[in-house]
Amino acid sequence: MRGLVAAAGAVALVMASVAAAAAVTAPEEVKVEDMTVAASLTGQPGDPAKGRSVFSSRSLGNCLACHANADLANELFQGDVGPDLTDVGGRYEPGQLRAIVVDSKQVFGEQTVMPAFYHAITDQRVRKDLAGKPILTAEQVEDLVAYLVTLKGK
Amino acid sequence: MKGQLGMAGLGLAALLSMGSAASAQDADKLVINGDLEMTTRAPAPEGLPFEEVISGWHFREDETQALETDDFDNPGMLMVERGQDLWNEVQGAAGKSCASCHGEAAESMKGVGAKTPFWSAEAKRPVNLELQINQCRTERMQAEPYKFDDPDQIAMVSFVRFQSRGMPVKLDLDQGDMKAWWERGKELYYTRFGQLDFSCASCHEQNAGKYLRADYLSQGQINGFPTYRLKDATLISTHNRFKGCVRDTRAEPFQPLSDEFMALEVYVAWRGTGLAVETPAVRH
Numbered sequence: 001m002r003g004l005v006a007a008a009g010a011v012a013l014v015m016a017s018v019a020a021a022a023a024v025t026a027p028e029e030v031k032v033e034d035m036t037v038a039a040s041l042t043g044q045p046g047d048p049a050k051g052r053s054v055f056s057s058r059s060l061g062n063c064l065a066c067h068a069n070a071d072l073a074n075e076l077f078q079g080d081v082g083p084d085l086t087d088v089g090g091r092y093e094p095g096q097l098r099a100i101v102v103d104s105k106q107v108f109g110e111q112t113v114m115p116a117f118y119h120a121i122t123d124q125r126v127r128k129d130l131a132g133k134p135i136l137t138a139e140q141v142e143d144l145v146a147y148l149v150t151l152k153g154k
Numbered sequence: 155m156k157g158q159l160g161m162a163g164l165g166l167a168a169l170l171s172m173g174s175a176a177s178a179q180d181a182d183k184l185v186i187n188g189d190l191e192m193t194t195r196a197p198a199p200e201g202l203p204f205e206e207v208i209s210g211w212h213f214r215e216d217e218t219q220a221l222e223t224d225d226f227d228n229p230g231m232l233m234v235e236r237g238q239d240l241w242n243e244v245q246g247a248a249g250k251s252c253a254s255c256h257g258e259a260a261e262s263m264k265g266v267g268a269k270t271p272f273w274s275a276e277a278k279r280p281v282n283l284e285l286q287i288n289q290c291r292t293e294r295m296q297a298e299p300y301k302f303d304d305p306d307q308i309a310m311v312s313f314v315r316f317q318s319r320g321m322p323v324k325l326d327l328d329q330g331d332m333k334a335w336w337e338r339g340k341e342l343y344y345t346r347f348g349q350l351d352f353s354c355a356s357c358h359e360q361n362a363g364k365y366l367r368a369d370y371l372s373q374g375q376i377n378g379f380p381t382y383r384l385k386d387a388t389l390i391s392t393h394n395r396f397k398g399c400v401r402d403t404r405a406e407p408f409q410p411l412s413d414e415f416m417a418l419e420v421y422v423a424w425r426g427t428g429l430a431v432e433t434p435a436v437r438h
Contacts, residue, residue, distance in 0.1 A: 076368075078367070115349075124351070126404065
């Protein structure tokens with residue numbers, strides 16, 4: 001009896017973790033169509049407050065390296081390699097913003113200097129501990145998208 | 155000035171967004187000790203997408219720029235002086251100093267730092283000053299080669315290159331296989347590395363004159379190396395700088411003095427053709 005219950009529990013656990021894993025779309029599975037990734041990578045909406053810190057954090061998005069953003073005026077140094085994103089939420093649909101963050105190269109073309117943030121690189125001497133890992137997790141991408149949508153200008 | 159780089163307007167945007175951000179690549183003139191006029195802008199060699207090649211000096215703030223205009227203020231000069239002492243010091247089993255063979259550096263080494271890297275018939279490869287000096291130490295002085303970035307190595311390289319200060323960078327690509335090394339270096343310059351997927355050109359060609367967060371991007375020229383970096387409070391060698399820039403792309407850097415970095419040095423030095431040697435330059 002106990003054996004059976006334990007076994008049933010284990011099966012349920014395995015199924016639950018499969019379901020959880022299936023909910024997150026892996027980098028190689030994301031399809032950019034019409035410059036859009038329509039569905040959330042996690043199946044969940046992101047958290048804009050967390051997205052705001054992903055945007056400014058040097059070790060995560062570091063979007064400020066290349067983009068200005070008036071919503072983060074407290075951050076003294078803002079780059080100008082790419083366009084000002086202060087009102088970017090008014091210019092793109094959420095699915096388009098997701099596509100830009102996931103793989104900028106598929107939206108702007110191969111020559112863009114904007115990194116693809118949800119795309120795993122294994123060659124080009126990528127640092128060993130980062131090989132095959134995207135810059136951001138699916139959750140961080142969703143948090144960012146939720147934040148970008150709120151940028152409607154100042 | 156900016157218009158010539160095709161970046162008009164963006165610099166202005168940066169200034170607006172950054173408030174009192176210091177120097178844009180300015181129109182100042184670099185004159186050292188009141189009389190040595192330095193060429194800090196030169197017509198770009200054919201094949202570059204720039205009209206002008208521009209020294210990194212123009213991209214730095216006024217206070218940083220000022221340190222390079224007077225040898226009493228230039229903190230890099232201390233290492234040059236140390237190099238002068240080492241030049242005359244007997245080292246190794248052959249009982250020789252550099253001066254035993256080369257005499258006055260001001261004469262024998264004049265121009266060497268402007269043509270670096272150059273073809274070595276002996277080594278059958280391009281050498282920079284680090285490699286050439288180690289060759290003299292091991293083959294001719296029977297002394298230990300300098301370890302990479304040993305302070306004595308940096309001092310000696312700086313001292314030797316200082317003898318060419320003010321002379322225009324000009325490589326001789328007709329010697330040996332220099333052209334093949336140049337090609338290899340060019341290929342590396344445009345290769346994207348690391349998780350962030352940047353090539354040298356992503357920053358120093360496509361975006362020279364723009365801000366990368368707090369960093370005002372220059373053309374990444376090496377006419378001033380070894381260069382005194384205020385951030386590190388010491389002189390930094392060319393390959394150390396290369397290493398840092400590759401590491402910032404989140405890639406595994408090549409080894410200093412590897413074939414890859416030598417090829418890159420040949421190519422990057424060529425990209426600065428016509429700029430005055432500034433060693434020891436001062437950067438932030």
